[in-house]
Amino acid sequence: MLPDILFRSFRDFISVSDFSKKKLAECCGGSRVIDLLLHFPSSISVRSGDIENFKSKLTVVVKIHDHIAPKNRSAPYRIIAYTQQGVEIHIVYFNYNKWHLRKTFPEGAQFTVSGNAKRTLEAIEIVHPDIVAAPSLYSSYVGIEPVYPLTARLTNKTVCYAIQSLLKILPEMPEWLPSSYISFGDALYNIHNPRSSDDLDANSPSRQRIALDELLAQQIKLRQIKSINQEHVSAPMVSTGELLSRVHLPFQLTDGQVSCIEDIKRDLASGRPMNRLIQGDVGSGKTIVAFLAQLIAIENHMQTVMLAPTAILAEQHWATFQKLFSNLSVQMDIMLGANRRGRAQQLMKLASGETQLLIATHAVLEDNVIFKNLGLVVIDEQHRFGVMQRLNLINKCHHPHLLTMSATPIPRTVLLGCYGDLDVSIVGDKPMSRRPITTIVMNATKVEALIEKIQKKDTQVFWVCPVIEESEELVDVYQRFEFLARILGESSVRVLHGRMNAEQKNDIMRQFRDNEFKILIATTVIEVGVDIPNANIIVIEHAERFGLAQLHQLRGRVGRGCEDSYCILLYHEPLSSVARKRLSLLRDTDDGFVLSEEDLKLRGAGDILGKEQSGFHSLRFSDYAYNGLLLQKAVDLSSRVTDPSVVDFLLKIFNRPEQTTIWN
Ligand code: ADP
Ligand code: MG
Numbered sequence: 001m002l003p004d005i006l007f008r009s010f011r012d013f014i015s016v017s018d019f020s021k022k023k024l025a026e027c028c029g030g031s032r033v034i035d036l037l038l039h040f041p042s043s044i045s046v047r048s049g050d051i052e053n054f055k056s057k058l059t060v061v062v063k064i065h066d067h068i069a070p071k072n073r074s075a076p077y078r079i080i081a082y083t084q085q086g087v088e089i090h091i092v093y094f095n096y097n098k099w100h101l102r103k104t105f106p107e108g109a110q111f112t113v114s115g116n117a118k119r120t121l122e123a124i125e126i127v128h129p130d131i132v133a134a135p136s137l138y139s140s141y142v143g144i145e146p147v148y149p150l151t152a153r154l155t156n157k158t159v160c161y162a163i164q165s166l167l168k169i170l171p172e173m174p175e176w177l178p179s180s181y182i183s184f185g186d187a188l189y190n191i192h193n194p195r196s197s198d199d200l201d202a203n204s205p206s207r208q209r210i211a212l213d214e215l216l217a218q219q220i221k222l223r224q225i226k227s228i229n230q231e232h233v234s235a236p237m238v239s240t241g242e243l244l245s246r247v248h249l250p251f252q253l254t255d256g257q258v259s260c261i262e263d264i265k266r267d268l269a270s271g272r273p274m275n276r277l278i279q280g281d282v283g284s285g286k287t288i289v290a291f292l293a294q295l296i297a298i299e300n301h302m303q304t305v306m307l308a309p310t311a312i313l314a315e316q317h318w319a320t321f322q323k324l325f326s327n328l329s330v331q332m333d334i335m336l337g338a339n340r341r342g343r344a345q346q347l348m349k350l351a352s353g354e355t356q357l358l359i360a361t362h363a364v365l366e367d368n369v370i371f372k373n374l375g376l377v378v379i380d381e382q383h384r385f386g387v388m389q390r391l392n393l394i395n396k397c398h399h400p401h402l403l404t405m406s407a408t409p410i411p412r413t414v415l416l417g418c419y420g421d422l423d424v425s426i427v428g429d430k431p432m433s434r435r436p437i438t439t440i441v442m443n444a445t446k447v448e449a450l451i452e453k454i455q456k457k458d459t460q461v462f463w464v465c466p467v468i469e470e471s472e473e474l475v476d477v478y479q480r481f482e483f484l485a486r487i488l489g490e491s492s493v494r495v496l497h498g499r500m501n502a503e504q505k506n507d508i509m510r511q512f513r514d515n516e517f518k519i520l521i522a523t524t525v526i527e528v529g530v531d532i533p534n535a536n537i538i539v540i541e542h543a544e545r546f547g548l549a550q551l552h553q554l555r556g557r558v559g560r561g562c563e564d565s566y567c568i569l570l571y572h573e574p575l576s577s578v579a580r581k582r583l584s585l586l587r588d589t590d591d592g593f594v595l596s597e598e599d600l601k602l603r604g605a606g607d608i609l610g611k612e613q614s615g616f617h618s619l620r621f622s623d624y625a626y627n628g629l630l631l632q633k634a635v636d637l638s639s640r641v642t643d644p645s646v647v648d649f650l651l652k653i654f655n656r657p658e659q660t661t662i663w664n
Contacts (some may be wrong), residue, residue, distance in 0.1 A: 041146030058117035211622035215634035280427030282556025302375025533561035543569035
């Protein structure tokens with residue numbers, strides 16, 4: 001039997017104040033026994049019992065001898081005590097309540113006292129001891145103590161005590177992994193009772209065990225999603241030609257685009273839900289491939305949605321579709337988070353099936369958005385959306401076909417871990433009109449010379465800064481704005497960043513597209529997908545701060561027109577040798593796959609795919625970058641761990657309820 005106790009509220013099993021229970025729940029991000037047990041120490045501290053050779057913390061048993069209250073309130077209060085061997089110990093308090101201290105430490109009484117200690121001329125001082133307990137408890141306060149991440153008004157002592165209480169009631173558990181692994185219960189015990197700093201290492205057997213369980217849980221989940229999908233039969237969608245035959249593109253599709261469309265057509269016709277990822281470098285023309293797939297869905301009288309990570313991008317897709325397919329009279333609509341006017345009518349048109357193609361941002365994930373018959377979901381820049389968000393959208397209808405697109409080449413291990421084994425098409429080539437981009441690595445001290453050159457060129461410029469405003473050490477958007485506006489004039493420069501509302505952002509983008517100003521200073525909001533052919537220079541400030549994959553993405557903003565294009569990587573000293581190497585690598589290679597593998601080695605998967613948005617933050621104990629081997633083990637194990645009760649148990653352990661109930 002697998003113990004249910006792990007999923008019960010820990011409040012019933014530990015005797016601390018209600019306030020502390022609440023703080024504990026906040027601290028570990030959950031209220032279940034397992035949530036607290038999965039709150040791991042981040043370091044250790046050593047409480048020595050050796051009065052001759054202690055380092056910082058000392059634990060002693062003392063007998064109280066006398067109190068010395070200073071006349072001057074700002075001086076410390078001193079309690080004189082002696083060990084059994086007659087060593088003089090001073091217990092010292094700065095902010096004190098005299099009466100309270102007198103009551104707590106009556107003369108002649110004995111205590112175990114522990115805390116930061118230092119040797120002075122007269123005695124050993126323990127300032128604000130963090131432990132005052134009965135002499136019989138001495139041994140429990142000597143030795144190595146785990147140190148936990150804390151929140152305000154919660155002490156390490158409370159966390160230690162709570163976790164140790166829970167470990168004591170942890171029942172025997174049947175094991176689901178082969179016996180070569182340390183058991184789940186032992187792993188938890190070891191993690192919370194470290195014997196040296198080695199036990200804190202992510203590679204310690206105990207931590208590896210928990211990381212493996214976490215990856216296993218994720219693999220099981222992916223398998224479940226996949227098998228649900230495979231059981232499902234979806235009506236085959238075959239192009240009737242009704243719309244496709246009337247498409248007249250102003251350019252010829254590349255071979256890569258054609259072969260992607262062939263893959264998609266095959267999937268759509270198969271009678272099983274498609275789950276395909278299109279990978280293609282920035283500018284390889286993925287959007288058009290998706291649109292053509294969407295036309296097939298519409299020909300089959302199904303609705304289809306294109307999900308974009310930003311409003312700017314959604315609007316761009318809207319404009320592109322209008323431009324390319326204006327003759328097809330498709331009923332389309334756009335749904336953005338900010339713009340709620342007319343939402344009721346939008347929802348009605350979706351529910352009635354009148355809207356055939358919806359272009360949307362996250363807004364479409366809300367529960368009140370209901371489709372009549374959603375047949376094909378397209379997710380652009382899919383790594384911007386977490387697993388749960390993808391699921392949420394798919395759940396809006398009966399197993400629609402799913403097409404995802406990514407410009408970030410995703411290394412094989414990461415792909416396996418995040419998506420299970422989905423099908424992948426690669427748009428390998430770029431449209432012929434694309435020009436190579438010259439990348440230049442430049443010291444930021446040369447920025448004035450750079451501006452002079454830019455001034456002479458008849459082109460628009462993206463200028464990327466890492467932060468919006470008021471940063472001590474980094475050049476921020478507004479600082480650069482003022483600088484450039486002074487040289488080039490106010491009307492030549494505009495600012496764009498994520499804290500502006502969607503309308504402001506769109507206005508600026510529109511003006512930039514219409515060539516109303518020369519330089520757009522922005523944060524990485526422009527990273528994703530924006531297409532402005534007349535911008536041929538991108539300057540990236542503090543390039544040393546960005547990941548390679550991200551820099552590559554940014555670089556892809558230019559080189560879309562027919563002029564020569566430049567990417568200027570401005571770095572600020574001091575530049576480490578690793579950073580220098582990485583920037584040179586970026587200068588010398590245009591291969592997104594090479595760059596992303598390199599990033600994976602250096603930074604971890606979360607960084608490649610863009611932090612929180614990636615959904616990687618849900619992994620707490622394992623990082624793909626360092627756990628490639630572990631991931632492979634998890635993949636292998638996931639087909640062997642099939643007992644439904646074990647599966648359920650594992651999923652429950654690592655699926656913290658989304659909305660944690662924290663008691664009031
Ligand atoms: P990405 O793959 O980065 O999403 P887009 O789909 O935004 O790239 O395409 C970038 C630009 O290339 C767009 O302006 C698009 O119209 C254009 N484009 C797409 N396919 C072709 C093609 N076969 N020939 C010429 N231009 C193309
Ligand atoms: Mg795109």
